[in-house]
Amino acid sequence: MNLMDRFGFLVLHGFGGSPFEVEPVVQCLQEVGAKNIECPTLPGHCEDLTSFKNTRFKDWAQAAERRFLDLFHRGLQVIIIGLSMGGSIGMYLAEQYPCAGLITISSPVYLYRLFPFEGASKLLPLVCFVRFIVPVVKTNRTIPEANKIAPHKGYEGFYALHPLYSLIKALKNIRKNLPRISCPMLILHSPQDISVPVSNAWEIMLNVRSNIRRLELLPIMERITTRHLLTTHIETRDRVEESIKIFLGEIINAR
Numbered sequence: 001m002n003l004m005d006r007f008g009f010l011v012l013h014g015f016g017g018s019p020f021e022v023e024p025v026v027q028c029l030q031e032v033g034a035k036n037i038e039c040p041t042l043p044g045h046c047e048d049l050t051s052f053k054n055t056r057f058k059d060w061a062q063a064a065e066r067r068f069l070d071l072f073h074r075g076l077q078v079i080i081i082g083l084s085m086g087g088s089i090g091m092y093l094a095e096q097y098p099c100a101g102l103i104t105i106s107s108p109v110y111l112y113r114l115f116p117f118e119g120a121s122k123l124l125p126l127v128c129f130v131r132f133i134v135p136v137v138k139t140n141r142t143i144p145e146a147n148k149i150a151p152h153k154g155y156e157g158f159y160a161l162h163p164l165y166s167l168i169k170a171l172k173n174i175r176k177n178l179p180r181i182s183c184p185m186l187i188l189h190s191p192q193d194i195s196v197p198v199s200n201a202w203e204i205m206l207n208v209r210s211n212i213r214r215l216e217l218l219p220i221m222e223r224i225t226t227r228h229l230l231t232t233h234i235e236t237r238d239r240v241e242e243s244i245k246i247f248l249g250e251i252i253n254a255r
Contacts, residue, residue: 002033003252003253004032004033004034004035004252005035005036006076006077006255007034007036007076007077007078007079007100007252008036008037008038008071008072008074008076008077008078008079009029009034009036009037009038009071009078009079009080009081010038010039010064010067010068010071010078010079010080010081010090010093011025011026011029011037011038011039011080011081011082011086012039012040012042012064012080012081012082012083012085012086012087012089012090013039013041013042013045013082013083013084013086013154014082014083014084014085014086014106014154015084015085015163015164015167016045016052016154016155016160017045017083017084017152017153017154017155018041018045018046018153018154019039019040019041019046020151020152020153020154021083021151021152021153021154021229021231021232022039022081022083022086022231023039024231024232024237024240024241025081025083025231025240025241025244026039028241028244028245029081029244031245032245032248032249036071036074036076038067038068038070038071040063040064040067042055042059042060042063042064043055043059043060043063044059044060044163045154045155046154049136049155049158049160052155052160052163053135053136053160053162053163055163056162056163056166057163057166057167057169057170058166058170060085060089061089061092061093061170064086064089064090064093065093068080068093068097072097077100077255078097078099078100079099079100079101079102079103079248079251080093080094080099080101080102080103081102081103081105081244082103082104082105082107083105083106083107083229083230083231084105084106084107084108084195084196084228085107085108085167086105086107087102087103087104087105087106087107088104088107088108088109088167088170088171088174090102090103090104090107091104091107091109091174091178091181091204092170092174094180094181094183095174095177095178095180095181096180098183099183100183100184100251100255101183101184101185101186101247101248101251102181102183102184102185102186103185103186103187103188103244103247104185104186104187104188104204105188105189105230105231105240106188106189106190106193106195106196106228106229106230107187107189107196107200107204108171108196108200109171109174109175109178109200109203109204110168110171110172110175110200110203111124111167111168111171111196112124112125112197113197113199118197118199119197120194120195120196120226124168127161127164127165127168128165128168130161131161131162131164131165134161135160135161135162136158136159136160136161137158137159137161138157138158139156139157139158139159140157141156141157142156143224145224146224146225149222149224149225149233149234149235150225150226150227150228150229150232150233150234151229151232152229152232175203175207178203178204178207178208179207179208179209180209181208181209181210182208182209182210182211183210184210184211184212184213184247184250184251185204185208185210185212185213185214186213186214186216186243186244186247187201187204187205187213187214187215187216188216188218188230188240188243189201189215189216189217189218189230190217190218190219190220190227190228190230190236191217191219192219192220192227193226193227193228194226194227194228195226195228196228198217201215201217202215212250212251214247216243218230218235218236218239218240220233220235220236221235222235
């Protein structure tokens with residue numbers, strides 16, 4: 001039996017995104033011989049605004065949990081790889097279930113800090129109130145030049161505040177329960193990430209109980225994108241794939 005056949009992989013995309021943004025990760029896994037790969041479209045994603053604004057973190061987490069358990073109950077050792085919120089869901093699962101490994105990419109355990117303030121917008125602390133007045137906020141679409149640098153497919157032009165608040169709220173428990181995580185971890189983040197402050201990476205690194213844990217910071221020089229989508233960004237996508245392959249090689253060969 002091929003050693004890789006003993007493992008299952010759950011690959012998760014981010015908030016408002018799609019499997020497109022983690023396709024390079026799936027291809028990377030296929031290159032190293034992985035066959036048992038689940039890469040679901042989370043509920044409310046790749047549909048329409050109505051579908052998305054009616055979903056919450058529990059819907060996304062439960063969908064991911066079902067895929068995780070499908071792999072687990074087949075007798076596979078499960079490794080989770082998640083981009084942004086996908087990594088947060090990965091931490092949520094690793095706090096409850098035995099995992100063979102966890103890779104988080106640009107993943108938050110909080111979206112903002114107040115003192116001193118860190119976050120993509122100073123309006124984030126107000127989402128809990130504003131969502132009842134303006135459930136959907138219009139935003140600018142990604143400029144074509146930015147999409148060439150870091151290709152993306154997902155919702156654009158709005159923020160659905162009820163789903164966003166559900167994420168903010170869920171992250172508090174994920175952050176509190178980080179010491180429950182003991183599986184091998186690889187944490188990838190850019191110091192220049194605008195969407196998710198890099199301090200998240202250090203928070204994860206310092207609070208999990210994993211004997212094997214590695215934090216890799218991937219600097220990005222351009223100043224056009226949010227420097228968040230490391231999986232598709234022209235400056236980091238190859239480094240992400242290389243880091244994943246090295247990490248998987250280490251933990252899989254050690255079992």
